[in-house]
Amino acid sequence: MARTRKEMIEETRHRLVAAGRQAFAAKGYADSSMDDLTANVGLTRGALYHHFGDKKGLLEAVIQEIDKEMSVRLRAITRQAESTWQGFINESIAYMEMAIEPEIQRIVLLDGPAVLGNPAQWSSQNACIQSTMKCLQTLQSEGVIKDVEIEATSRLLNGATLSAALWIAADEQPLVALEKAIHAFVSLANGLLKH
Template identity: 60%
Template structure:
């Protein structure tokens, strides 16, 4: 009986930890999007979540750790949107282009601009080195390798092509996020990206 009670208590504690983390991430996401990372007050943020600074430090270490958690959450949502975009493609090559363009287009969204493309790189470092970008690179490389093997693409080095394609999409998004006229830059960036990518076709 004691063992069963202990298991129930442990599950309840884990649930409470997850609820606390979710509240903090939600409050931080709102604050970082509206005010920016630097201007967001940890006291205001934790108060908005109905929690203390101690809860923030216990769960995330510091403000930077909280930003990392917010970035991870948004990144997961972006990846899902990219996956949905490529599902409508007639083939893998078109799918790769559609998901790349979807990623570039997301740079127009204020939350993604501020958190993922402006504050994230400034605080967490080069986004091309983030774990999610590394996983994305490996996936792109795998798709390109298959397209090279089946004759869709020219016989180029798959890793090199993946790094250049992913780098072009990332830099297009960073350019859009920092632009005075993001819509105008989006059109130019997408057109140039597609021309560059099409150069890989056999």
């Protein structure tokens, strides 16, 4: 059965994202050649330009794919927790722990900001903030946390975990930075609890 044009376009796009992801993880964005990247999957530079505009557009697509995978993993961690509060803490810690995973560290937290700018401005951050707002609203309705301004608190908490992840990824001793960040985040978050 012949593939449709839409299926062929999607397959080409998928192949380019997979090749970009592999190259960016192995060599980094700056050292990844668009010619090598496209040749490795039997495509032309023109295909890359057609689908993503340029190498920067491909990086953005790769980061979006990784971000979706991270979100799936984080939601699973939250669902497995014994309470909404523990789910919130576990998810926040897991996000910071992802900063030491080589692919996430290099592509999302080092090359991404260097090429695409401030991650707090990326579209994925809005989804993170909305998720945190929903969680905090639930925690307030359960009587677990103090009466706080939900959006402001969500933005502060998201900013804290994002900043921590960026620090951990760039630090010469990421495991030490991770331990410090987790301890500080839990202390900070515990300040929201009703006593």
